[in-house]
Amino acid sequence: MSASTSLSFFSSSLFLSSSHNKIPKLTSFSTTKPQYSLKSLSISCQVATLPILSFTGEKIGETYLDLKSAPPETARAVVHRGIITDQQNKRRGTASTLTRGEVRGGGRKPYPQKKTGRARRGSMRSPLRPGGGVIFGPKPRDWSIKINRKEKRLAMSTALSSAASESESVICVEEFGDKFEKPKTKEFIEAMNRWGLDPKEKVMFLMMDVSDNVGLSSRNIGTLRMLTPRTLNLFDILNSDKLVLTPDTVDYLNSRYGVDFEGETDEDDEEDDQDETEETEGNENADAAD
DSSP, X not given: OOOOOSOOXXXXXXXXXXXXXXXXXXXXXXXXXXXXXXXXXXXXXXXXXXXXXXXXXXXXXXXXXXXXXXXXXXXXXXXXXXXXXXXXXXXXXXXXXXXXXXXXXXXXXXXXXXXXXXXXXXXXXOTTSTTOOOTTOOXXXXXXXXXXXXXXXXXXXXXXXXXXXXXXXXXXXXXXTTSOSSOOHHHHHHHHHHTTOOTTSOEXXXXXXXXXXXXXXXXXXXXXXXXXXXXXXXXXXXXOSEEEEOHHHHHHHHXXXXXXXXXXXXXXXXXXXXXXHHHXXXXXXXXXXX
């Protein structure tokens, strides 16, 4: 085996023989501060060209996604923080167990201390006995965590731009809400086949408005998710194999997550109100469990 080149205490010159442990004399000390180069972590922009398909599966044009994206050094951390925040804020925090002091009964000593040949016991509600308390069991708590609004939006745009950068992972389909005269799952699967989508793969549709016939035709497909801008979330983006957009949703994503977006919108206020409502409900559930 080749000798390790990593520095350790045993490979230091202080632990070598006397012929090697010659310590050089320190002649002078440098008082100048070291100069560190700061790497720029600016937000980049990724442009992805998407084909526009007709309802029959023919290519009728092209469009583009121009979204903000976190730099490669921090993209993974930003998306990870966003998905952890979403999943953790969904926890109700109502799990509760009883300790040995909260379990009913167990006030009488089950049998005498001595002269029985058995192990000594002071209560039948010991955690070591069936029906006893739980050691270090869960108690109601608040699991919600905070995330900055800009960071949450950057995580969403980074996930979308990452999905759009992969070839044939994102397609754009013309509006097809009026193409279904009645709910028919078979017709929706045929349309997916014309668009090059496998019904067995995880597909996410993002539409501005889902008609009743489209929703009823697609809800029996277990691997399909039909979302609107209000229900768009990081988990479904990362969990899907293909993303299907419409021209209106492409314009919406470019306006909300693109480089031209500045300031706050009414949807941000609605999201904050929704987050506050979920947090309040979680706290009330935790208080009720107490």
